[in-house]
Amino acid sequence: MHLDxxxxxxxxxxxxxxxxxxxxxxxxxxxxxxxxxxxCLPLSLWFxxxxxxxxxxxxxxxxxxxxxxxxxxxxxVLGWRYWNKAKQFDQLVRQMKVKG
Amino acid sequence: xNLTYFLFFLCxxxxxxxxxxxxxxxxQKTTHGVARREQTTYQFYTAAQSLTGFQNGMAIAGxxxxxxxxxxxxxxxxxxxxxxxxxxxxxxxxYVVMLFVIAEPVHHLGTYSLxxxxxxxxxxxxxxxxxxxxxxxxxxxxxxxxxxxSGLLLRLLLGIDYSISVLVIGSLMTVYVVYGGMTATSxxxxxxTVLLMSGTFLLSxxxxxRFEWQVMHLLEFVKKGTPLGxxxxxxxxxxxxxxxxxxxxxALIFGTAGLPHILIRFFTVGNALEVRRSVITASWIIxxxxxxxxxLGLGTVALVGWSRLVSVDSTGNLAAPLLxxxxxxxxxxxFISAIAFATIVAVVTGLVISATTSLAHDVYNHLVKRGxxxxxxxxxxxxxxxxxxxxxxxxFSLGLENINVAFLVSLxxxxxxxxxxxxxxxxxxxxxxxxxxxxxGMTVGFVASFVLVLFGPHIMDPKSGWISRGALFPLYNPGLxxxxxxxxxxxxxxxxxxxxxxxDLYMQVFVKAQTGIQARGSxxxxx
Numbered sequence: 001m002h003l004d005x006x007x008x009x010x011x012x013x014x015x016x017x018x019x020x021x022x023x024x025x026x027x028x029x030x031x032x033x034x035x036x037x038x039x040c041l042p043l044s045l046w047f048x049x050x051x052x053x054x055x056x057x058x059x060x061x062x063x064x065x066x067x068x069x070x071x072x073x074x075x076x077v078l079g080w081r082y083w084n085k086a087k088q089f090d091q092l093v094r095q096m097k098v099k100g
Numbered sequence: 101x102n103l104t105y106f107l108f109f110l111c112x113x114x115x116x117x118x119x120x121x122x123x124x125x126x127x128q129k130t131t132h133g134v135a136r137r138e139q140t141t142y143q144f145y146t147a148a149q150s151l152t153g154f155q156n157g158m159a160i161a162g163x164x165x166x167x168x169x170x171x172x173x174x175x176x177x178x179x180x181x182x183x184x185x186x187x188x189x190x191x192x193x194x195y196v197v198m199l200f201v202i203a204e205p206v207h208h209l210g211t212y213s214l215x216x217x218x219x220x221x222x223x224x225x226x227x228x229x230x231x232x233x234x235x236x237x238x239x240x241x242x243x244x245x246x247x248x249x250s251g252l253l254l255r256l257l258l259g260i261d262y263s264i265s266v267l268v269i270g271s272l273m274t275v276y277v278v279y280g281g282m283t284a285t286s287x288x289x290x291x292x293t294v295l296l297m298s299g300t301f302l303l304s305x306x307x308x309x310r311f312e313w314q315v316m317h318l319l320e321f322v323k324k325g326t327p328l329g330x331x332x333x334x335x336x337x338x339x340x341x342x343x344x345x346x347x348x349x350x351a352l353i354f355g356t357a358g359l360p361h362i363l364i365r366f367f368t369v370g371n372a373l374e375v376r377r378s379v380i381t382a383s384w385i386i387x388x389x390x391x392x393x394x395x396l397g398l399g400t401v402a403l404v405g406w407s408r409l410v411s412v413d414s415t416g417n418l419a420a421p422l423l424x425x426x427x428x429x430x431x432x433x434x435f436i437s438a439i440a441f442a443t444i445v446a447v448v449t450g451l452v453i454s455a456t457t458s459l460a461h462d463v464y465n466h467l468v469k470r471g472x473x474x475x476x477x478x479x480x481x482x483x484x485x486x487x488x489x490x491x492x493x494x495x496f497s498l499g500l501e502n503i504n505v506a507f508l509v510s511l512x513x514x515x516x517x518x519x520x521x522x523x524x525x526x527x528x529x530x531x532x533x534x535x536x537x538x539x540x541g542m543t544v545g546f547v548a549s550f551v552l553v554l555f556g557p558h559i560m561d562p563k564s565g566w567i568s569r570g571a572l573f574p575l576y577n578p579g580l581x582x583x584x585x586x587x588x589x590x591x592x593x594x595x596x597x598x599x600x601x602x603x604d605l606y607m608q609v610f611v612k613a614q615t616g617i618q619a620r621g622s623x624x625x626x627x
Contacts, residue, residue: 007608016611023614027200035353038193042186042349045335046342053334064182064335071189072387078196079380086376093372093615 015099019092026085030078037074041067104430105258108438112295113272116445119287123280141478144281145212145457146367151286153374157381160365162289163450164191164356164382165296165389167249168509170443173390174423175416176338177397178409181328183338184397186345188390190352195383198357199376205528205613207366207375214360214520215462221527221609222535225467230542232462234519235360237546239455240493242361242512243448245505247497250444256413257421257437266497269441273448274490277456278483282368285449292439292446293385299439300392303420306427307399321402332401344575348510351579355513358520361454372616396420403427452489460485507558507576511549514579518586519545526590528613531606533590536597541590548585552578 010016045052045064052064059066124139142148151159169191176184210216215231247266254265276284311318319333326332339345356362366375400409400419403426412418424436460482465473473481522541526533555572559565575581594601612618 007604007611010611010617011607016615020614031197031200034193034196038189038353039346039349041189042342042345045345049335062182062333065333068182068185068189071193072391075193075196075383075387079199079383082196082199083376083380086372090373093617096615096617 015096104434108434112438112442116288120276120280120284123283147282147286149370151368153377154381156369156378158293159286159289160382161385162293162446166447167444171417174393174396175419178400178419179416180338181332182335190349192387194353194356199379202357203366203375203379204372206363208613208616212461213457218527224535227538228462232458235458236455238512239451241508243451243493245508246448248500248505262501270494272445273452276449277452277486285453289446292442295439295442304392304395307395322398325401326406347575347580348577351513351517351577354517354521358516361450399423455489456486510577511553514549514582518549518582522587522590532601534594534599534601537590537594540593544589545586548582552582
């Protein structure tokens with residue numbers, strides 16, 4: 001089928017492979033970090049309730065609260081990083097459109 | 101009812117009806133400079149993709165922040181301190197998962213519904229039907245507790261009869277969708293977000309001002325206001341079982357990325373950049389909102405006091421209204437109550453349009469008419485379907501006044517995470533995934549969620565359960581078991597059937613999902 005052959009060409013094109021490599025290189029580590037960081041909060045409350053209730057030095061806030069607030073920061077920082085990185089993805093997509 | 105309350109409510113109802121009228125007229129005017137006499141399905145389901153990312157982000161926040169978030173989390177913090185705050189984290193972090201792997205592919209592949217996204221790779225009628233059933237069920241399961249809560253809340257706040265409250269909200273949501281479609285729905289949600297953020301910001305400022313902007317001063321009063329004392333700031337007040345926290349966290353982070361009423365909002369913007377802007381805007385609004393609910397929860401304990409809060413309503417849901425009354429008298433209470441009303445209306449309106457899309461677009465147009473229904477016919481059916489769903493949900497909710505349906509909210513997130521998300525992710529990213537995997541994954545995830553809730557402590561409880569005996573499954577939130585079952589079902593369904601995946605179609609769908617480029621013969625990509 002003409003359409004399939006064309007999809008195959010696009011799929012194997014250098015620009016698309018480059019785009020997917022860039023996406024993987026960014027998304028997989030960030031997503032892994034997000035999931036680990038997110039689930040470590042309930043797990044640390046489960047396994048280390050004592051230390052999580054203790055006050056963090058300098059800030060004077062329990063570690064549990066500090067960890068909870070840091071999840072907000074993580075969400076916004078990762079969103080901001082993706083927003084910037086995605087500009088490069090868009091550039092590659094534009095190249096694919098022009099070449100096509 | 102007091103006149104101030106009545107005027108605030110009238111104002112909300114009036115404003116939202118004006119929006120609906122404007123939306124209906126706007127859609128009849130023009131799409132791309134071409135005058136039209138009638139609304140089209142494209143306008144009805146997607147607001148003609150006319151929203152900017154920022155507007156859509158506000159609408160997503162309006163669609164997502166329910167009364168459970170506004171009233172429930174402030175109350176949970178006031179009663180349980182740290183544990184109450186834990187709820188908000190899962191609700192927020194889920195937006196990063198959505199941003200990274202779901203939002204843009206869904207926008208590129210779908211037209212009006214989630215069924216379209218899956219059908220791009222698996223154009224099987226059974227699969228579209230299963231997707232439609234799942235989306236419809238999730239929307240209805242979420243809508244009914246919202247409507248029941250609205251009736252109970254308005255009765256508690258304003259003394260309005262339960263049935264009248266449910267009838268008013270049920271009628272409004274139906275009118276918005278039938279006359280204004282997605283445009284009216286979006287603008288009702290945007291207005292709600294503006295009201296909600298202004299209201300919570302105002303309350304937070306007044307709370308902080310009362311303590312001379314000294315957070316430590318506020319915390320001292322919190323310690324005195326709660327019987328928990330120091331323990332208020334430590335974990336373990338609401339969740340005795342740590343596995344329960346883990347399970348809840350799992351359902352929250354993965355459930356959001358499978359909620360159909362949130363995902364169909366990505367069809368209302370024109371390109372991938374606006375999709376990203378939508379998610380990031382929503383995550384900022386939702387995050388800031390939850391930070392403010394923390395101030396409201398703390399302020400309630402410090403200024404209203406734990407014992408008064410519990411004596412008025414033991415669930416803590418009246419924390420924000422009581423705080424408003426203490427801070428600004430009847431006027432502020434009326435304002436906050438009107439915001440709670442707008443919050444519920446905006447959420448249920450989003451759910452009505454989501455349920456309508458799955459029935460009218462997926463079932464009627466694609467399955468009954470095999471995609472050949474005329475524009476007028478599709479629109480007529482969509483409007484009748486919206487009206488039917490509105491009436492049905494209202495009638496159901498009227499009959500559920502004395503039944504605890506709060507568990508349906510957690511069920512919604514678990515079904516979305518264990519049934520929709522695995523199929524969505526594998527359709528987008530797994531080359532070998534096949535039709536059998538879709539059917540097995542969806543069915544197994546769906547059934548596991550229902551069975552585990554049915555045998556869990558929400559339903560089986562010797563004192564207050566629908567079934568008067570001990571629970572066979574110990575967790576209130578079965579995400580920890582149901583979500584892996586959904587994923588495993590989709591994997592095993594694929595691996596154990598010999599049916600080969602269509603590799604060419606996968607490549608075509610994958611390229612389109614990642615770039616928005618559709619293979620289109622010899623024409624240029626940007627033509």
